[in-house]
Amino acid sequence: MVKEEILNLLKQQHGWISGEVISQQMGITRSAVWKCMKALKEQGYHIESVTNKGYRLVSSPDVLTWGEIHPFLETRMLGQKIYTYDQVDSTNLEARRMAERGAPDGSLFVAETQNQGRGRLGRSWIGEPGGGIWMSLLLLPQVKPSDVSQITLIAGLAVCLAVRQYSGLPALIKWPNDVLIHGKKICGILTEMTAEIDRVSSLVVGIGINVNIDQFPATLKDTATSLSMEAGKQFARAPLVASVLNAFERHYFTFLEQGITHEFLTQYKQLCATLGRQVKVVKPGYVQEGLASDITLAGELVVDTGQGPLVVNAGEVSVR
Ligand code: BT5
Structure with missing residues (x-):
């Protein structure tokens, strides 16, 4: 969690932030800050560190954290x-x-x-x-x-x-x-x-x-x-x-x-590509073809088969 908070600080800073400032804000030692930076670098964060300036986030990796x-x-x-x-x-x-x-x-x-x-x-x-x-x-x-x-x-x-x-x-x-x-x-x-x-x-x-x-x-x-x-x-x-x-x-x-x-x-x-298309409805022991014409408030697909509308809520629909 400390690591995440340090990362947030780096992101908000948009530039250099000294190790001293980070350690004061987080209430941790300078060496703990250094360890977190090392761990972030290992995760793929590109962090520059320069004496007298501190740390700067250059780029973030494509991670889903x-x-x-x-x-x-x-x-x-x-x-x-x-x-x-x-x-x-x-x-x-x-x-x-x-x-x-x-x-x-x-x-x-x-x-x-x-x-x-x-x-x-x-x-x-x-x-x-x-x-x-x-x-x-x-x-x-x-x-x-x-x-x-x-x-x-x-x-x-x-x-x-x-x-x-x-x-x-x-x-x-x-x-x-x-x-x-x-x-x-x-x-x-x-x-x-x-x-x-x-x-x-x-x-x-x-x-x-x-x-x-x-x-x-x-x-x-x-x-x-x-x-x-x-x-x-x-x-x-x-x-x-x-x-x-x-x-x-x-x-x-x-x-x-x-x-x-x-x-x-x-x-x-x-945004529904299925409507207006010919579809095939495949359920166990049953195949029907027709035109996908509507979607109901219950989320079902309405298929016009020529013998009346078929309302589909399960099974499989493939677009022909
Ligand atoms: C799906 O099933 O499309 C549901 C897929 C859900 C995947 C997510 S990933 C996160 C979460 N954790 C899981 O374990 N699953 C969910 P269905 O409509 O049955 O389509 C499966 C069919 O799509 C397969 O039989 C392949 O033909 C095809 N397929 C498999 N991987 C694909 C891919 N990466 N991109 C496009 N098509 C794929």
Whole structure:
């Protein structure tokens, strides 16, 4: 924590700050200051130190720590507690484990590498170390299990808005919550809950965003993309994490008070690439084709099949 506070001081200073001043402000010895600077340098911070001048922060590494994410956060709850990992099996699994150990509402779990990254329906999520944002949010809302599909829509819109604002790229949502750029997947979301019959006990929203990845394995190269491939440049990840959380919290708090609003749905539909497209609905033992024509306030997709509208809230939809 002392290290984080020293980092904050360096960031606020925008220039030289003496070891003497830091040690007085923090109430620690000069040698403790030196040790913290050494640890920050080892983490990748470029800090100059000159006798009689002190210390100066030259540049920060692209790390997803509290110190890098927090300055960009405008939230009251989301990300107020951040758990960071170099490596974890899956941030969703870790969030669930930590929920059982009392992690607070809104906690963020973020890892540089997942060795068991998970998609929906037992599929896997592939993400190279440090190439993206692999994170999960723990939410403890007082809602019914049937409300969870709406929170899933909020997550999709939040990522879409954040990616657009941060990168200027034309991100769109594939219902319910994949985010695509030029038809290729840049983000996948896995929402998992533990619930009793009529009440959600905890909800984990796992979000994977491909940021600085320049090559995908052959199996994904036609369907996946990253911000760096689309924009031709690298992006710092921490501000994007914060933008997603900022957008998520705005819509999430409104949802907890009012449910899904017409304003939300209008914005969602404007950014939804699935509407107006021919889709195939695949459920166990059942395949139907039709035109995706609307999204309901409950978050379901309406598909016109020619034999009346089909309302889809689970199962799989693929755009033809
Ligand atoms: C998803 O599932 O898209 C949800 C992915 C959620 C990942 C995050 S990362 C942080 C958190 N912790 C986890 O363990 N998971 C969450 P689904 O719609 O089932 O899509 C999975 C499919 O997407 C795979 O079968 C691949 O075809 C494809 N895929 C895998 N990795 C990808 C990537 N990096 N980019 C784009 N597509 C990918």
